[in-house]
Amino acid sequence: MPKVIIDPDRCKGCGLCVYSCPKKVLELNQKNLNKKGYMPSKPVHPEKCIGCAICAMICPDCAITVIREKGRENDGKKVSDERK
Helix, strand or coil: CCEEEECCCCCCCCCHHHHHCCCCCEEECCCCCCCCCCCCEEECCHHHCCCCCHHHHHCCCCCEEEEECCCCCCCCCCEEECCC
16 A cells, blocks of 8 residues: 655655645645644554655645556656565
8 A cells, every 4th residue: 555754854844745646635734733833744544645756746846656566567756676
């Protein structure tokens, strides 16, 4: 299963990833601020992630990494295959 990892200290809470995700996996964290005072995005429905990496490609802060299952082709920004 693909996994979305967000570096909350790099995220400025622009919401581009939230709006671009076709499966609505992400939302802005309304409860916690990062070190810069922004509301970073967070995965709220990680089980819905299809590993498309649109969120990582659109992120202007390079704060998102998508880890795909072994055997899936790498074609996005900051996307890595999980090797076990």
